[in-house]
Amino acid sequence: MALVVQKYGGSSVANAERIKRVAERIVDTRKAGDDVVVVVSAMGDTTDELLDLANQVSPLPPGRELDMLLTAGERISMALLAMAIHNLGYEARSYTGSQAGVLTTSTHGRARIIDVTPGRLRGALDEGAIAIVAGFQGVSQDTKDITTLGRGGSDTTAVALAAALGADVCEIYTDVDGVFTADPRIVPDARQITRITYEEMLELAACGAKVLMLRCVEYARRFGMPIHVRSSYSTNPGTIVAGSMEDLPVEQALITGVAHDRSEAKITIVGVPDEPGAAARIFETAAGAEINIDMIVQNVSTEGTGRTDISFTLPKTDGPTAMAALSRIQERIEFKGLLYDDHVGKLSLIGAGMRSHPGVAASFFQALAEAGVNIEMISTSEIRVSVVCRDTDLDVAVRAVHAAFDLGGAEEAVVYAGTGR
Amino acid sequence: MALVVQKYGGSSVANAERIKRVAERIVDTRKAGDDVVVVVSAMGDTTDELLDLANQVSPLPPGRELDMLLTAGERISMALLAMAIHNLGYEARSYTGSQAGVLTTSTHGRARIIDVTPGRLRGALDEGAIAIVAGFQGVSQDTKDITTLGRGGSDTTAVALAAALGADVCEIYTDVDGVFTADPRIVPDARQITRITYEEMLELAACGAKVLMLRCVEYARRFGMPIHVRSSYSTNPGTIVAGSMEDLPVEQALITGVAHDRSEAKITIVGVPDEPGAAARIFETAAGAEINIDMIVQNVSTEGTGRTDISFTLPKTDGPTAMAALSRIQERIEFKGLLYDDHVGKLSLIGAGMRSHPGVAASFFQALAEAGVNIEMISTSEIRVSVVCRDTDLDVAVRAVHAAFDLGGAEEAVVYAGTGR
Numbered sequence: 001m002a003l004v005v006q007k008y009g010g011s012s013v014a015n016a017e018r019i020k021r022v023a024e025r026i027v028d029t030r031k032a033g034d035d036v037v038v039v040v041s042a043m044g045d046t047t048d049e050l051l052d053l054a055n056q057v058s059p060l061p062p063g064r065e066l067d068m069l070l071t072a073g074e075r076i077s078m079a080l081l082a083m084a085i086h087n088l089g090y091e092a093r094s095y096t097g098s099q100a101g102v103l104t105t106s107t108h109g110r111a112r113i114i115d116v117t118p119g120r121l122r123g124a125l126d127e128g129a130i131a132i133v134a135g136f137q138g139v140s141q142d143t144k145d146i147t148t149l150g151r152g153g154s155d156t157t158a159v160a161l162a163a164a165l166g167a168d169v170c171e172i173y174t175d176v177d178g179v180f181t182a183d184p185r186i187v188p189d190a191r192q193i194t195r196i197t198y199e200e201m202l203e204l205a206a207c208g209a210k211v212l213m214l215r216c217v218e219y220a221r222r223f224g225m226p227i228h229v230r231s232s233y234s235t236n237p238g239t240i241v242a243g244s245m246e247d248l249p250v251e252q253a254l255i256t257g258v259a260h261d262r263s264e265a266k267i268t269i270v271g272v273p274d275e276p277g278a279a280a281r282i283f284e285t286a287a288g289a290e291i292n293i294d295m296i297v298q299n300v301s302t303e304g305t306g307r308t309d310i311s312f313t314l315p316k317t318d319g320p321t322a323m324a325a326l327s328r329i330q331e332r333i334e335f336k337g338l339l340y341d342d343h344v345g346k347l348s349l350i351g352a353g354m355r356s357h358p359g360v361a362a363s364f365f366q367a368l369a370e371a372g373v374n375i376e377m378i379s380t381s382e383i384r385v386s387v388v389c390r391d392t393d394l395d396v397a398v399r400a401v402h403a404a405f406d407l408g409g410a411e412e413a414v415v416y417a418g419t420g421r
Numbered sequence: 422m423a424l425v426v427q428k429y430g431g432s433s434v435a436n437a438e439r440i441k442r443v444a445e446r447i448v449d450t451r452k453a454g455d456d457v458v459v460v461v462s463a464m465g466d467t468t469d470e471l472l473d474l475a476n477q478v479s480p481l482p483p484g485r486e487l488d489m490l491l492t493a494g495e496r497i498s499m500a501l502l503a504m505a506i507h508n509l510g511y512e513a514r515s516y517t518g519s520q521a522g523v524l525t526t527s528t529h530g531r532a533r534i535i536d537v538t539p540g541r542l543r544g545a546l547d548e549g550a551i552a553i554v555a556g557f558q559g560v561s562q563d564t565k566d567i568t569t570l571g572r573g574g575s576d577t578t579a580v581a582l583a584a585a586l587g588a589d590v591c592e593i594y595t596d597v598d599g600v601f602t603a604d605p606r607i608v609p610d611a612r613q614i615t616r617i618t619y620e621e622m623l624e625l626a627a628c629g630a631k632v633l634m635l636r637c638v639e640y641a642r643r644f645g646m647p648i649h650v651r652s653s654y655s656t657n658p659g660t661i662v663a664g665s666m667e668d669l670p671v672e673q674a675l676i677t678g679v680a681h682d683r684s685e686a687k688i689t690i691v692g693v694p695d696e697p698g699a700a701a702r703i704f705e706t707a708a709g710a711e712i713n714i715d716m717i718v719q720n721v722s723t724e725g726t727g728r729t730d731i732s733f734t735l736p737k738t739d740g741p742t743a744m745a746a747l748s749r750i751q752e753r754i755e756f757k758g759l760l761y762d763d764h765v766g767k768l769s770l771i772g773a774g775m776r777s778h779p780g781v782a783a784s785f786f787q788a789l790a791e792a793g794v795n796i797e798m799i800s801t802s803e804i805r806v807s808v809v810c811r812d813t814d815l816d817v818a819v820r821a822v823h824a825a826f827d828l829g830g831a832e833e834a835v836v837y838a839g840t841g842r
Contacts, residue, residue, distance in 0.1 A: 072497045
């Protein structure tokens with residue numbers, strides 16, 4: 001008898017009908033003899049509706065109260081899911097993040113899990129019940145106030161509970177069949193990946209693959225918890241995220257997949273004095289404004305001027321804050337101007353096999369050149385090559401690279417409607 | 422500096438606009454120098470919407486999960502109210518029933534408050550914050566599960582918190598100006614009562630006056646906590662519920678008011694053997710089925726038959742259960758039949774002065790006779806006379822009695838739209 005943690009996202013429980021379908025899936029697992037802990041997100045648009053209410057009463061609601069408000073969402077979905085399971089003749093009990101022992105920092109809106117003390121969940125399992133836990137939420141260890149974990153928080157809740165309970169696997173149910181070699185909406189013959197290491201999955205998630213959030217994969221790697229990504233709507237075997245690159249056999253696939261990202265913008269700081277400390281002051285400013293910087297390129301200083309241009313990419317959502325923060329230091333740094341470009345796209349090629357095959361980057365750039373894609377920025381890691389190009393070139397670039405490395409499968413991938421949280 | 426507990430019902434916080442109005446009222450009290458604890462119900466129709474969702478997933482949802490679901494309602498309203506107060510520049514913190522220390526029995530759906538340990542509320546007040554507490558909910562002392570208090574639960578929460586905190590007054594904000602000598606929708610010149618004792622208010626509440634629930638008044642009397650009933654929509658001084666009949670001056674008003682109730686039905690058990698124990702077995706059956714019986718009348722045995730009829734009133738909502746339970750014992754008790762009549766109305770005249778004025782009942786029946794109202798059942802207490810009549814006669818009867826005892830005021834009462842929870 002195994003212990004399985006299952007996580008269902010907001011679109012999987014968007015209405016009463018879907019909640020009943022999910023209940024059947026959970027009961028099927030229980031019937032097979034496994035103990036089950038389920039982590040559930042808020043139903044469909046509930047979070048957006050609650051945010052809308054908050055904006056109607058206050059332009060800048062305090063984080064503590066916003067967390068109190070938003071956590072009502074999972075409270076509703078988890079209670080309904082427990083009722084639906086009861087109705088199938090199985091005992092189910094719902095628990096808030098606080099009741100499930102999810103202890104966090106006190107940073108409202110993006111708290112981090114410090115510890116998990118799942119005593120009540122163990123008690124429920126011991127009595128033969130299915131435990132339903134609210135995702136995305138916890139309680140501050142210091143202040144005892146209710147907190148939320150931020151984007152992708154439900155996935156993190158699931159992995160953290162699985163680790164704390166010593167579960168055999170953490171199943172993340174979503175609206176796609178698993179992890180693919182590229183986005184099937186762009187590359188019709190994208191192939192589903194059967195198994196992928198934590199490191200590769202981390203690079204994919206960091207480079208725009210939306211199927212799993214970075215934090216959740218980091219957590220799983222830290223505790224060695226296997227993640228099984230599966231579809232809520234099919235019986236496809238899905239993708240297993242487990243194991244380290246170090247343990248991979250030599251005959252592994254060279255390349256895992258292609259990720260792309262349209263959510264970033266590029267800021268160029270023009271005419272920065274080419275002297276020690278200028279770049280440091282610029283990126284200190286960005287860090288102080290809590291801007292997440294991704295890629296950075298500094299041009300060679302234009303001869304004779306003593307000045308250079310620095311470009312970096314960042315999430316579009318951080319764009320206005322970053323531009324304002326940089327404007328404030330223009331006089332002090334004495335740079336000439338700021339350019340903001342949100343029509344860029346990022347493409348990344350990821351593969352653990354890349355480490356021992358120096359020819360990969362060459363083939364990658366060759367494929368892009370043949371497709372007529374102009375490269376604006378480049379960055380690399382041990383198992384990844386990323387480029388920034390025009391966003392209008394991105395689809396062509398993804399297809400070209402995917403084909404060049406022969407990643408396609410025989411069949412077309414199935415794409416489901418809807419999005420997860 | 423006083424400590425004031427204020428309770429706002431669902432219609433007072435039905436939308437963002439009303440929440441902002443309530444926030445202003447609360448801040449006004451704080452500005453006047455008082456410490457404020459606010460108890461709030463779920464917004465408008467939230468509870469009904471959640472119940473509807475529950476019915477979509479399960480015909481008979483388990484009580485534990487239903488309570489978990491419904492308590493999401495106050496979580497939303499209290500967080501929004503705290504945000505709205507923040508927006509006016511005052512510190513406000515929301516607390517669930519559990520966080521506020523409302524410890525209850527574990528009977529889901531109608532738990533009773535066992536104890537209140539408001540340590541976190543005291544802490545918030547000590548730091549100058551306004552504490553917002555979810556009404557209608559608590560946490561089971563034994564199982565640590567979330568519970569709800571049943572109908573009128575938010576009023577009870579408010580009085581219980583006021584008592585535990587040693588508040589100076591518990592203000593119940595509602596959609597009427599206060600307690601009236603009769604329902605102003607039936608009696609246009611009904612007069613608002615300035616001050617009323619706990620005993621009289623208990624009788625009014627038990628006899629159908631909807632402004633305060635019986636349990637809340639019982640709680641207030643037990644702890645000697647004054648209740649101030651006020652309108653959320655006006656600055657009318659409202660009604661104070663405080664003090665005992667025993668302390669009333671001799672020159673007090675004879676009669677307090679007229680209450681009516683359309684929510685009861687009458688069951689008649691026909692042809693009950695007129696022998697010891699028959700009635701006992703009937704009412705044991707009713708008690709076993711958790712039926713709340715109100716008035717009982719047993720006719721004189723019809724001469725020669727050795728049989729009698731027994732009639733009693735009960736809430737219409739208990740009607741089907743009671744009829745089924747009684748049918749099951751028909752053979753054993755050997756009664757002849759059951760009649761169910763849900764077209765009855767109850768009218769009650771209440772007044773502490775009644776104790777020392779034996780003529781009140783005579784004038785009461787005289788007024789009903791002159792109005793052509795046929796009386797079907799009668800019951801009395803020390804400070805109350807109640808009758809059951811046809812529901813179609815009820816309005817006429819209320820107006821006749823109200824006029825006979827000269828209860829009317831000079832001005833017409835103001836009636837507001839909407840209903841509270």
